[in-house]
Amino acid sequence: MKDQSHSVEEILKKRVSMRQYAERDLSEEDIEWIIEGARRAPTAGGMMLYSIIAVKDPAKKLILSETCDHQPFIAKAPLVMIFVADYQRWFDYFQLSGVEEYCQKTGRKFKEPSEGDLFLACSDALIAAQNSVIAAEARGIASCYIGDIMENYEKHRELLNLPPWAFPIAMLCFGYYPETKRPDPRSRFDPKYFVYNEAYQRLSPDELREMFQEEENSFPKNNPFKAENAAQWIYARKAGSDFAAEMTRSIREALKSWQEKNNYKSE
């Protein structure tokens, strides 16, 4: 077991999302440690409503680098892990164990996994993912989240062999930090803009202007989107982008499994 050379404080303060890694594979011991990080995470009712798909196959990483909003660096990451919100395993166990008959006998409703189960499973998966990020950092392993794994649901379902109640909520690229100097952590908004006491407080126009002042000062005035302020620039690149529209389309498709009734009977 390697010595932990970094304190939690250091890790939290210095971590940056890295899209470049040292060109060597992760050791098996380190991969097991990343998984152990996930495994020790808090989980709703101890149910561990998630699965991890570890991808090293170059061909598969290449496909993911395309389906996840065309980000070539994904193909170069030594390890890619997909965190899947997973109620399939439990539902299979329920079916195997006569839960349907039990429900009939005791006047209960036998329910397929539904939206509540999905959100709880997504929570489990993301909490585990972040625990694995922290575990990785402690061993000098950098990471980067790819939310775009939520896009192209049909393609990812086929590529990853996902059953109906398994939704890929997050992807993480892992690799050792490169020898080059680690970039400085990116800036964050001041807590006064996102931490509220006792109740949500909608920001006033003045507060919003103040909050986004840095963005307004630094966005590229000459940009291909013809955006005239930072909000327009960010809208064009993020909220209003093709990938955001695809994410919503894809999630609507994925949600169907969790909304329709009795589709398990036709499997």
Added chain:
Amino acid sequence: MKDQSHSVEEILKKRVSMRQYAERDLSEEDIEWIIEGARRAPTAGGMMLYSIIAVKDPAKKLILSETCDHQPFIAKAPLVMIFVADYQRWFDYFQLSGVEEYCQKTGRKFKEPSEGDLFLACSDALIAAQNSVIAAEARGIASCYIGDIMENYEKHRELLNLPPWAFPIAMLCFGYYPETKRPDPRSRFDPKYFVYNEAYQRLSPDELREMFQEEENSFPKNNPFKAENAAQWIYARKAGSDFAAEMTRSIREALKSWQEKNNYKSE
């Protein structure tokens, strides 16, 4: 700044979800550190698509202890933090900055936050929440997730003054570890049952039986649910419970903001 006495390894291995805390308030310095933990978490596109509502008011904690599946310990937690998936702030900023007019001028569609934005915001919020848990552990602060904050959406919306595009995805109770001996970490499934190489692998009946053997051995044979095996017992208490049904109902209600079009115009 206090010295970090625990390594990451120790923290990940020894952390347990605690429902009992030392009977003293958290210091302001420690609360700021928990928030800093969240703030330094990875976030999609640097957008920080979440807010934190810090609740100390005893009356409000008492209400939450009822609305979150009747768990009295919540009222006794020195600090309760609600992690809100939040696109409202960005949407307000977009509206303030003429993004709608910009879209008309440049042939873009001006879109309200939708399902993709919700899932991305939930991811940001949960990743930040888990970072705050790790930050807390490093200072001897225990925590417990309450997924039940996803229930009773209408009540929580009113209690917490939530605007349409702010969904409470997770709640955390925080307090110093009590003087009593810390419980042992709870058991977890073996990685072979939830970590798959290259693609999802649905477990066979034999594998499922093996995976849940410990549950089958330890579930209370004499139980008020008349469950005859662990699957039936867990189904009755979790997946098939009243709180699970309420969670799905509540989420369906909350989802409406993210599905309907143009409701921002009527605000």
